[in-house]
Amino acid sequence: MQRVREAIEELGYESSLVARSLRNHRTNVVGVLVWAIEPYSAELLKGVARGLKGTGYELVVYSTGAEAGGRVGWERRYLSRLSGTLIDGAVLVTPTVSTEGIGSPVVAVDPHSGGDGGWTVAADNHRGARLAVEYLLGLGHRRIAFLGRPPRDLESSRQREAGYRGALEDAGVPFDPRLLRNAGYEDNESLEAARTLLALPRRPTAIFAANDVTAIATMEAALTLGMRVPDDLSVIGFDNIPEATMVEPALTTIEQPLQLMGQRAVETLLDVLAGREPTEARLMLPTRLVVRGSCAAPPADPSRVVGLTAPEEDAAAPAP
Structure with missing residues (x-):
């Protein structure tokens, strides 16, 4: 067994996320879904990375590409590709539809105004x-x-x-x-x-x-x-x-405190994944x-x- 561990270390082998999820029903990976990487989402991502530091969770960033143009419903299509096998939950940045009933735990940043009961982070x-x-x-x-x-x-x-x-x-x-x-x-x-x-x-x-x-x-x-x-x-x-x-x-x-919004969003998601009730389901941060x-x-x-x-x-x- 020791020789196997040494070989794994030497070769830098990592089990696939899909295999890990099949064994444990968890991947210890959270996703951030954005329709494009631009200055707004880039600042949010910095905060998400800060919020994940030291938690043992890894981060996957998934972008539809600018050509998607923020088409209505993009987050449902792309979340279905990731949830269940690649990620345990997601932070959605400016979703275009309600996140209710998506399945995996989701926290929306700059949410849709549909008024569903999900977890959200926004600025005033x-x-x-x-x-x-x-x-x-x-x-x-x-x-x-x-x-x-x-x-x-x-x-x-x-x-x-x-x-x-x-x-x-x-x-x-x-x-x-x-x-x-x-x-x-x-x-x-x-x-x-x-x-x-x-x-x-x-x-x-x-x-x-x-x-x-x-x-x-x-x-x-x-x-x-x-x-x-x-x-x-x-x-x-x-x-x-x-x-x-x-x-x-x-x-x-x-x-608006973009990095803090990203950090608070992923912290809320980690609370949900751990079975803890988030302190605030709809968090609003001040603007100046x-x-x-x-x-x-x-x-x-x-x-x-x-x-x-x-x-x-x-x-x-x-x-x-």
Whole structure:
């Protein structure tokens, strides 16, 4: 037996996860399912890895690839490939459908708004959006646009839009549906949505983007139109990914504690796998405003700012 152990050590042999699960009905592996590896999910993964340290569990990261485009139901299809034989449970990042009845223990980060009884971890998106808009209002802005991201049935998307609308209403600023746009998933979609807003005859003086990637694309769109941030246009994002400090000017944003969200999600999952009741089934973490250099008071005469004009875009366009 000793010679077998020595041979195993020398050859670096490991039993397959499938064989291990057949013997023990456990693999000691947890999965993180994301539709794409991008700045948001990368920060969450750092927190998941930190939460697993010293637990004896291993981590599998499974991505659908960007070409999946966040199609509705992707998590059910891909979870069925992993659960039962490769992983004991999963953390789902921004699932597109309810996680109820999936089978394996699942914790959802940035959950679907279906209201199922599963375990979830999220940031206070409503409060964060209000902080963003209230900050812009305090600088003197009144034409404040919102660039959202699909799917709008994500709880975060719904809450951020509600926070945007609520802050405007409390300030007595009428909601203008032409200033509400869907930025899509890809960078080119964010650029096009930003350019559409900046082409309005009465363009916004500030844009609140639902995430930092869209905010950075908005700054790029403004630059291509000869506009200066923040002198001609203020831009504020959401997430506080590392890239927010790498642009010029550095991006003012709403921070959600992404790494902590990942850590808390996997800690909740480990509690469930161990038969312990998680302290909180629906954990909400605070958001905060991070002021940098991309916001300022609105220009005295916005009509003099260089930019595109597209009168047809101002014709009572419905919100997307």
